[in-house]
Amino acid sequence: QKEVEQNSGPLSVPEGAIASLNCTYSDRGSQSFFWYRQYSGKSPELIMFIYSNGDKEDGRFTAQLNKASQYVSLLIRDSQPSDSATYLCAVRTLIKAAGNKLTFGGGTRVLVKP
Amino acid sequence: GAVVSQHPSRVICKSGTSVKIECRSLDFQATTMFWYRQFPKQSLMLMATSNEGSKATYEQGVEKDKFLINHASLTLSTLTVTSAHPEDSSFYICSARDTSGKNTGELFFGEGSRLTVL
Numbered sequence: 001q002k003e004v005e006q007n008s009g010p011l012s013v014p015e016g017a018i019a020s021l022n023c024t025y026s027d028r029g030s031q032s033f034f035w036y037r038q039y040s041g042k043s044p045e046l047i048m049f050i051y052s053n054g055d056k057e058d059g060r061f062t063a064q065l066n067k068a069s070q071y072v073s074l075l076i077r078d079s080q081p082s083d084s085a086t087y088l089c090a091v092r093t094l095i096k097a098a099g100n101k102l103t104f105g106g107g108t109r110v111l112v113k114p
Numbered sequence: 115g116a117v118v119s120q121h122p123s124r125v126i127c128k129s130g131t132s133v134k135i136e137c138r139s140l141d142f143q144a145t146t147m148f149w150y151r152q153f154p155k156q157s158l159m160l161m162a163t164s165n166e167g168s169k170a171t172y173e174q175g176v177e178k179d180k181f182l183i184n185h186a187s188l189t190l191s192t193l194t195v196t197s198a199h200p201e202d203s204s205f206y207i208c209s210a211r212d213t214s215g216k217n218t219g220e221l222f223f224g225e226g227s228r229l230t231v232l
Contacts, residue, residue, distance in 0.1 A: 104157045
């Protein structure tokens with residue numbers, strides 16, 4: 001089982017609709033959860049992070065965390081063509097021997113169609 | 115947010131040569147930097163954790179003698195791919211965490227370096 005799993009997509013969404021991305025993780029000790037956006041040929045850029053159960057909203061983005069079920073999701077409201085990218089879920093786990101470790105999922109490719 | 119700069123952004127080299135990639139934190143000090151590799155249409159794979167003033171910690175399966183990491187100062191880490199071969203062609207990305215309290219400790223990425231080995 002992969003440590004962080006995402007559906008690879010592509011997730012096709014009409015412009016203006018809501019894109020819903022999911023991510024599951026295997027380590028119950030995980031503490032922090034991040035969503036990164038990566039355009040083709042570019043490095044990832046941080047969209048949001050969440051530490052506590054529940055929802056966290058930032059503009060058109062909402063991150064949802066459910067530690068009991070070990071999943072974290074990202075909603076993109078009013079999707080725009082410029083949102084077309086690969087979205088990477090990352091999970092930070094504190095490992096005594098290795099310190100903080102950030103593990104990435106495989107990414108979900110999102111296509112927003114005009 | 116914090117800025118991490120990586121250089122060069124693209125490099126093409128002949129098989130058997132060595133290539134050095136630099137990663138700098140521009141407006142914060144980073145005692146720890148991370149080096150990732152990303153093959154086409156795949157996710158980021160952590161190669162090693164670079165620690166200022168001490169040896170890097172390599173992930174399983176990453177050859178430390180092939181991927182030399184030096185973290186000589188609080189703002190600079192370098193990755194040298196020694197005796198590069200075509201299978202080393204990849205997108206190499208560094209990252210650093212600003213733990214000063216200004217940016218809540220999230221990871222910031224450099225622009226990435228695309229290595230092509232002929």
